[in-house]
């Protein structure tokens with residue numbers, strides 16, 4: 003694996019090299035381990051709260067919009083595909099790449115908007131964070147996920163903007179890949195949270 | 203040293219702000235973390251002296267504060283704990299030394315993400331400011347303990363502190379974000395930027411310990427952040443996650459807190475060990491005993507650290523059937539640590555030891571940590587803990603584990619790497635005086651607290667005169683307080699040494715300790731970009747006193763055959 007060296011700073015390593023940049027893909031994967039544990043903490047709190055409650059959902063509390071949210075989820079899942087599609091185009095066609103990234107961000111924004119509408123309806127029906135553990139866990143988990151989607155949408159818009167302004171050089175694609183991985187994380191997390199929160 | 207001149211040229215291109223304030227150079231960020239941590243340590247130490255004054259001479263006026271009632275006392279204890287763990291220990295051991303040594307020791311020019319590194323420090327610094335600001339808001343700072351247990355921390359009605367606790371949560375959250383960014387950087391750097399020949403099995407032990415520490419930090423902090431968000435929502439949005447009378451569960455906080463809180467001990471302890479493991483072979487002129495064994499012990503300890511948290515909850519009303527497995531896991535975790543300690547002692551065995559200041563502090567840390575580790579076995583056993591829990595025995599125990607790794611190892615690291623950081627040598631005489639004062643006063647401050655705890659003295663009581671059964675323990679508190687004040691004053695030689703050496707100290711050579719690791723192959727202080735040419739590593743980091751070698755050290759870049767490199 004490692005061949006016999008020639009000695010200190012000698013021989014063929016004569017020319018000075020500028021410091022190497024780190025690999026954003028490695029960075030984002032490490033970050034996602036932390037994120038996973040964060041959501042695991044929230045899910046644990048949800049499971050503990052549910053187990054401690056006599057009935058779930060409690061009597062007299064509104065039911066969650068299972069079907070409407072399933073419909074909404076389709077937008078988010080579709081964005082996972084468009085993100086992949088964007089990466090397919092990245093080397094040969096940067097204009098297409100930029101378009102697909104914008105579509106991905108748009109689908110994420112639609113998901114967020116529909117979530118917002120659902121929240122307003124639920125609040126009108128009287129499901130508040132302060133009205134009990136049911137509402138509290140719902141708004142906390144779904145809200146935490148929505149904030150992650152919002153942050154990821156902002157990042158994707160930045161990527162699209164960068165790609166529009168100038169041609170992305172090869173090293174930048176590692177950063178783009180890192181953004182895509184983060185996007186797939188927030189997309190892939192959603193079905194799990196949906197099943198836990200909406201279908202229980 | 204022509205290579206240095208090349209790199210120096212690059213350094214001059216940066217302006218003042220980019221070079222010293224919003225710096226991306228890991229060495230500057232390390233110094234920024236060090237300054238911030240030392241300042242916070244001064245604040246945290248003075249707070250300890252003030253609440254200790256109240257314990258020794260109850261209801262006497264505390265110098266610089268005035269009479270200290272129960273509320274002030276609890277605020278002081280809370281802030282002391284929070285500051286020392288999150289705003290002193292972590293910035294010294296991870297922020298300062300992690301940043302300083304990781305790129306240098308692996309032969310990299312800088313961290314993987316220098317701008318993220320800069321953000322890490324500035325987010326941390328804002329966290330410091332937010333935490334200190336909580337001291338002056340109406341209602342006062344948090345008196346809810348550094349663990350912030352609800353229900354006490356949950357509602358303003360229980361403490362009178364609304365913004366105080368909110369800012370406490372916010373300050374901690376910022377600190378977590380800062381070290382999250384730093385941790386990602388540490389790991390990515392070690393994974394991707396190691397120089398040619400620097401295999402994982404040639405990494406200096408401190409680099410292993412730093413990445414192990416940030417790995418468990420990254421894995422354990424998420425649930426606590428989730429808990430902190432829920433606590434904040436309870437306080438400001440009317441939720442009731444942790445309020446039992448509304449269906450919530452205060453034990454949930456304890457689980458989330460200690461799932462992080464126990465690994466946090468190792469987040470601090472492992473880099474502290476790493477510093478000692480770096481220094482012991484240099485001043486014993488011997489290879490580290492059991493290099494790979496130490497690494498495997500670290501890995502095992504990291505895994506176990508994630509499954510022992512409920513030993514903080516034996517008296518919290520958890521199921522006794524749950525207590526037993528946690529008790530077993532806790533006793534088990536002392537095994538890898540015991541092996542590491544034995545390896546460190548074996549490194550010293552028959553070495554040609556010299557007692558320079560870094561070595562003195564390392565040995566002091568080793569000795570005091572032993573007592574901390576041994577007393578931890580009593581507390582880890584659920585049956586013994588039922589008696590000892592929440593007593594001063596616990597206070598003495600965790601100070602005996604944390605003080606050695608934060609301060610003994612921290613000072614050892616400062617004395618050891620000061621020449622590399624600032625390019626000057628520190629005074630040996632002042633260093634030795636500093637060590638003797640610190641060692642004596644630390645032990646004098648905390649041995650009495652073991653006795654108070656064994657006699658049944660509970661912690662978090664603001665006056666030993668509050669209950670008749672505690673009154674006989676008051677003289678022990680006087681001893682502890684006098685020693686604490688001595689401990690604080692004992693830091694004066696250090697401060698003098700630190701400042702004077704920077705101004706008038708003797709200029710340091712590249713390798714004043716004749717050590718092997720890569721940071722000693724470049725100038726003191728190293729130029730921007732560290733290495734003019736990426737070094738090539740040929741051997742492990744601890745080849746001291748090798749048979750057949752001309753000198754008793756063998757730099758990691760020395761060729762296989764032939765003589766070690768001249769410095």
Ligand SMILES: [Cu+2]
Pocket residue numbers: 463464467510511513514
């Ligand atoms: Cu613990």
